[in-house]
Amino acid sequence: MRDIELKMIERAKALLESGEVARVVGWKKGEFYFDPMPAVFETVEELNDFVYNSFCGANLSKYLIKVSKNPGKTAIFLKPCDSFSLNQLFKEHRVIRENIYVIAIECQGKLSVEKMKKLGVSAITEVNENGEEIVVSSLYGETKFSRDEVLLGKCETCKSKVHQVKDEEIILREMQAGKKDRFEDVEKLEAMSEEERFTFWREQLSKCIRCNACRNVCPACSCMKCVFDNPASGIAAKANDDKFEEQLFHIIRAFHVAGRCTDCGECSRVCPQGIPLHLLNRKFIKDIDGLYGEYQAGETAEGKTPLTSYNEEDGEPSDVFKGEEK
Amino acid sequence: MQEVTEKKEFTPNIVAFCCNWCSYAGADLAGSSRLTYPANVKIIRVPCSCRVNPTFVLKAFQQGADGVILCGCHPGDCHYVTGNYYTRRRMALLFSFLNYMGIEKERTRVEWVSAAEGAKFSEVMNDFVKTVTALGENKRLTDLRVKEGK
Numbered sequence: 001m002r003d004i005e006l007k008m009i010e011r012a013k014a015l016l017e018s019g020e021v022a023r024v025v026g027w028k029k030g031e032f033y034f035d036p037m038p039a040v041f042e043t044v045e046e047l048n049d050f051v052y053n054s055f056c057g058a059n060l061s062k063y064l065i066k067v068s069k070n071p072g073k074t075a076i077f078l079k080p081c082d083s084f085s086l087n088q089l090f091k092e093h094r095v096i097r098e099n100i101y102v103i104a105i106e107c108q109g110k111l112s113v114e115k116m117k118k119l120g121v122s123a124i125t126e127v128n129e130n131g132e133e134i135v136v137s138s139l140y141g142e143t144k145f146s147r148d149e150v151l152l153g154k155c156e157t158c159k160s161k162v163h164q165v166k167d168e169e170i171i172l173r174e175m176q177a178g179k180k181d182r183f184e185d186v187e188k189l190e191a192m193s194e195e196e197r198f199t200f201w202r203e204q205l206s207k208c209i210r211c212n213a214c215r216n217v218c219p220a221c222s223c224m225k226c227v228f229d230n231p232a233s234g235i236a237a238k239a240n241d242d243k244f245e246e247q248l249f250h251i252i253r254a255f256h257v258a259g260r261c262t263d264c265g266e267c268s269r270v271c272p273q274g275i276p277l278h279l280l281n282r283k284f285i286k287d288i289d290g291l292y293g294e295y296q297a298g299e300t301a302e303g304k305t306p307l308t309s310y311n312e313e314d315g316e317p318s319d320v321f322k323g324e325e326k
Numbered sequence: 327m328q329e330v331t332e333k334k335e336f337t338p339n340i341v342a343f344c345c346n347w348c349s350y351a352g353a354d355l356a357g358s359s360r361l362t363y364p365a366n367v368k369i370i371r372v373p374c375s376c377r378v379n380p381t382f383v384l385k386a387f388q389q390g391a392d393g394v395i396l397c398g399c400h401p402g403d404c405h406y407v408t409g410n411y412y413t414r415r416r417m418a419l420l421f422s423f424l425n426y427m428g429i430e431k432e433r434t435r436v437e438w439v440s441a442a443e444g445a446k447f448s449e450v451m452n453d454f455v456k457t458v459t460a461l462g463e464n465k466r467l468t469d470l471r472v473k474e475g476k
């Protein structure tokens with residue numbers, strides 16, 4: 001990983017020095033090795049803190065909405081999945097293509113510090129990836145994992161390793177898409193009874209503390225004014241009754257990104273309560289694929305989304321339940 | 327119809343979003359033709375079925391509805407040409423999603439009823455009320471505090 005990191009820093013330096021871009025969006029050192037955070041670099045000195053390691057799972061695209069409004073071009077490092085999000089932002093005119101310089105970077109799947117902790121490793125000081133073998137050094141010694149054991153949830157079902165938009169690339173090794181089918185868990189839920197599904201979601205969603213992190217991180221949630229910030233909406237804040245308000249929040253959140261969610265997986269990654277939000281988004285994606293033809297948000301920067309278009313031959317709302325009568 | 331609601335004590339709250347240009351007039355026609363529909367159907371007039379934001383449907387449930395039905399012009403006959411085509415996609419996805427979260431699929435429905443179909447309007451409403459009555463109270467998708475306050 002270190003070789004890519006050095007190349008990235010080198011490129012960022014050159015771009016800033018030549019004045020081609022006014023700033024670079026990347027990741028910088030956090031408090032620990034395992035918590036690098038998104039950052040904007042405006043000077044060469046600031047790049048001393050630049051990192052790109054196994055824990056750079058964060059999708060940087062959303063930061064461009066704000067940052068790219070400043071004068072001058074903005075360079076950004078994007079992993080393949082992040083590039084879908086940026087394309088979607090171009091499509092919705094949230095970010096202007098001309099203002100952005102995209103550097104496509106290699107990603108072998110990012111790793112989950114939570115999974116490592118569960119497997120008993122803490123106080124991590126460094127991670128080295130040798131293909132499928134992950135060597136984790138911590139204050140207590142060295143531990144080896146297989147990549148699959150500690151892969152971030154969202155990377156297990158990685159949809160593509162092809163960048164959808166780029167100006168140049170830094171890719172040193174071949175990349176492989178995820179091994180798991182992303183609709184597998186949705187299908188499991190679909191196969192349950194209504195009662196079981198209700199119980200499942202109630203259990204999951206009553207854990208929600210309405211921190212709004214899932215909304216804040218989502219590149220598709222890009223409205224200037226959000227319904228959840230409107231006190232008159234009745235869904236702006238955490239209610240005492242956890243039965244309904246939380247569900248309402250989750251239905252609305254998922255519906256608002258239906259047809260626009262690129263399935264980047266950020267919502268599930270950041271949820272402090274471990275709620276599988278991707279299972280909500282993927283239901284919409286699966287339904288859209290099945291009812292209106294396969295559609296991957298962010299694959300292109302043009303065209304309409306499934307919910308802003310129609311076909312005269314579309315099925316009726318009642319059709320969605322046909323064929324599943326028991 | 328009266329029969330059904332009387333036998334089981336439970337009378338559901340039904341919210342019907344009706345498009346001004348067709349089903350709302352259809353309801354009128356049903357009335358002037360002396361066809362009945364249950365009194366517990368609360369009609370909300372909208373300029374087009376497409377005006378119904380999914381949040382309206384959720385809000386109706388939150389405020390105590392046991393069933394929500396949308397009525398609009400037949401596809402191809404929208405007063406605004408294409409509105410109901412969007413409704414069709416939106417509600418197909420929303421209803422499927424609500425069911426995915428465990429909400430009984432019979433609680434939500436979309437029907438196309440023209441201004442000339444007074445009889446259909448009456449039939450649809452009677453049938454929907456019957457279906458929801460059989461299901462019973464909407465416990466899953468409701469805000470308890472609203473119910474208790476009543």
Ligand code: SF4
Nearest residue numbers: 218261263264265267
């Ligand atoms: S809803 Fe989740 S997976 Fe979809 S774009 Fe937003 S953060 Fe990414």
Ligand code: SF4
Nearest residue numbers: 208209211212214271
């Ligand atoms: S991130 Fe998790 S806990 Fe926070 S609002 Fe979203 S679902 Fe709820």
